[in-house]
Amino acid sequence: MNEVNGAARAAGDGDLGIDGAIDEFVRHVSEFKDDVDNRLQQQEERMTMLDRKSRATMRPLLAQAAAPELPHQKAFAAYLRSGDDDALRGIAVEEKAMSTAVAADGGYLVDPQTAETVRGVLRSAASLRQIANIVTVDATSYDLLVDHTEMGSGWSNETGSPPETGTPVIDRITIALHELSALPKASQRLLDDAAFDIESWLAGRIAERFARAEAAAFVTGDGIDKPRGFLDHPAIDEANWSWGSIGMVGTGKAGAFDGPDAIVDLVYALGAQYRAGASFVMNSKTAGAVRKLKDADGRFLWSDGLAAQEPARLLGYPVSICEDMPDIAVDATAIAFGDFAAGYTIAERPDLRILRDPFSAKPHVLFYATKRVGGDVSDFAAIKLLRFGL
Secondary structure: OHHHHHHHHHHHHOOOOHHHHHHHHHHHHHHHHHHHHHHHHHHHHHHHHHHHHHHHHHOOHHHHHOOOOOHHHHHHHHHHHHOOOHHHHHHHHHHOOOOOEEHHHOEEEOOHHHHHHHHHHHHHOOOHHHOOEEEEOOOOEEEEEEEOOOOOOOOOOOOOOOOOOOOOOEEEEEEEOEEEEEOOEEEHHHHHOOOOOHHHHHHHHHHHHHHHHHHHHHHHOEOOOOOEOHHHOOEEEHHHOOOOOEEEEEOOOOOOOOOOHHHHHHHHHOOHHHHOOOEEEEOHHHHHHHOOOEOOOOOEOEEOOOOOOOOOEEOOEEEEEOOOOOOOOOOOEEEEEEOHHHHEEEEEOOOOEEEEEOOOOOOEEEEEEEEEEEEEEOOHHHEEEEEOOO
């Protein structure tokens, strides 16, 4: 405004002439207006940006989760909600990779975020996944070569001939992969609701079903169209143990403990090379009985974890609760102890497939989810059992 007033005074003093003074005045007014407009525009842009951030912060979590940002997530969500697979097919053609849709193989591969959610829930479930060895394969089976014999050795001197030593025996263990399936369903009306987080719901339902089926198979599965559990293998007295079976020790009393000594015997039946990474495995009912055991000085053998998420310990070793372990009964092998990272291997394919079926259960939509997984004992010396009997 000072510039405008200066121009007016200049016109009044007659220094520039009438026409020049008017032109100068108009120019200054125009510049002043442009400056004001620019400042207003900058202020408006700042307010708009703040408003967007505020709305994003206040947006409900469900609404945020229902708006996937990645192209594959958007395409996968469209397929789940309406069966529209055009976008998935387009991505498959564009990316030319196995990480997207392959209709000829019986469905579509889930987007990476949903698949990771399922795997995360499976890992946190009460099963051998917590302590076993897990490998990812792209074939229909996984082979392990195990050298379970000691290679011979001998002493020799500088001039004598070295003695001939024995040859180790190598066994091949084949873990076949089997198809595990789940069939959750939802109404089409629910799928049409934009606030419904279809990916999270589907991942939760699939993971729940898979976790229950896997946990049982890893413990008691017979190996026919499912993983073979470690309890399905022959169990013999530790004194007569041989490869291909699992050694066990007795409590000395049918269907019950005969003092805490059996737990100590179980621990030291396992080789020293395995004890450093060993864990106890039992169900909740057995754990309730075990935590009442005391030593000769009246101290409990069981100790709870000192920090959150830390497992309880028995004689200093962590306890893994697997509800598919048998209850305490006559001659039941209700407690296992061993290094399961060495003793049991879980093999699985990395992909998880989804097939949408809107016809078989109208007005509901079925989602047929499948994955390939197998499991079996990989080192028979790494696991020991406690039998509740003589």
